[in-house]
Amino acid sequence: MLRLTQSEENYLKAIFTLSQDAEGAISTNELAEKMLTKASSVTDMLKKLCEKELLEYQKYQGCALTNTGKSHALAIIRKHRLWETFLVDKLSFGWDEVHEIAEQLEHIQSTELTDRLDEFLGFPKVDPHGEPIPGKDGRIESVSNRILLSEAVVGMKGIIMGVEDDQTEFLQYLNKIGLHLGTPIDIVDKLSFDGSIIVNMDGRQIQFSITIAKQISIKPL
Amino acid sequence: MLRLTQSEENYLKAIFTLSQDAEGAISTNELAEKMLTKASSVTDMLKKLCEKELLEYQKYQGCALTNTGKSHALAIIRKHRLWETFLVDKLSFGWDEVHEIAEQLEHIQSTELTDRLDEFLGFPKVDPHGEPIPGKDGRIESVSNRILLSEAVVGMKGIIMGVEDDQTEFLQYLNKIGLHLGTPIDIVDKLSFDGSIIVNMDGRQIQFSITIAKQISIKPL
DNA sequence: GTTAATTTTTAGACTAGTCTAAAAAAAGTT
């Protein structure tokens, strides 16, 4: 089994994530922005990962993960989400406190550990932010029909199913307004000029900017 | 708080461990052997750690940890032993399977995590190999009067209290002969020419070489 | 379809950590 450095793993994960919502290849700049690094560093890394056959890369053409690259990425995401679940379920951390720690724990190398942790947690399907946890085989069970809050239409009712997990302040804000997984909401209004969404939640009216609404997913009822 | 690399942390831990049974400063070669590296690499690292005031170092004089260096080392050892305890107590790993994984987990940076893990485990006093777990404050509670099996005298009775944990094969061997923490033994004989010790354990006679006997500690009864 | 702006790659440099080989210091031996 190919042994990867933490940096290589982080690149694979970033490429995988970017590929989730983008069609086709991932550009060097896009990746540089995600990785908080410079394009020249990305080029170097792409060459290396291409050499290891974890992705396909041709000069000026961006990159795309190979199947091997994908399963490595999925293994890291699996670990990340299992550890987040452990921290919240077993050590009573808040959902806003676990991402940074999981960024470290996801690099621990031991399939046995990952699988036993999975079992210890009762084979959870989603992490504390509602994101699906890939199985041992790398398959992600498709989560029930979800849409982004930003795409909801006025009059729709729904239940909070997932939130972006990588900004502590965002999650703390959600805590403050009492939003958590499972919270039911009504879409009351949508401001056409800036895309803001006004929802009714626990009898209160709350207004979300389009930026925020893109970071929350709901299951329409 | 000073941020250390994994390599720096490993050096501090090694120096601390070597200082436990040696008087005075630790020599460059001694450290190189422990770290499975070359003396020249050690010299470079000693300069760096001295610069950061984690240890005292003068050319050709070896090194010794400062108080800051000691508390860093103790924090790492605390994490190592807490994680080993977690793996054995919560994930049902064998005591021969946890050291390598703990070598990785000990570098996770989060005091909050460490302290919550400690609580989750019920504030254990010793790890799965009988080694004491330093507290939050870095203090090691002195473990009850123990001696090395190699120092036991014929006729003595005792209870297995601790074993070295860094050789998988050694621990597997102990599993095979049914030796674990708490096992009572009688010292039956000692061979003067090679230091071998013969003990009675669960009604069976077992012979340990001096090398093995140095890796087992007992509480005399 | 030529020029301008943007993206991407290359070239060269830097740090951390390691290595080998050689020089210097310390310790041991007659």
Add this chain to the structure above:
DNA sequence: AACTTTTTTTAGACTAGTCTAAAAATTAAC
């Protein structure tokens, strides 16, 4: 005290990962 052996340090090189600045390729604009 002089010579030998061992230990330790220095010097120079290498890899991984990053950076800046400049060159090259692609894309957009006129």
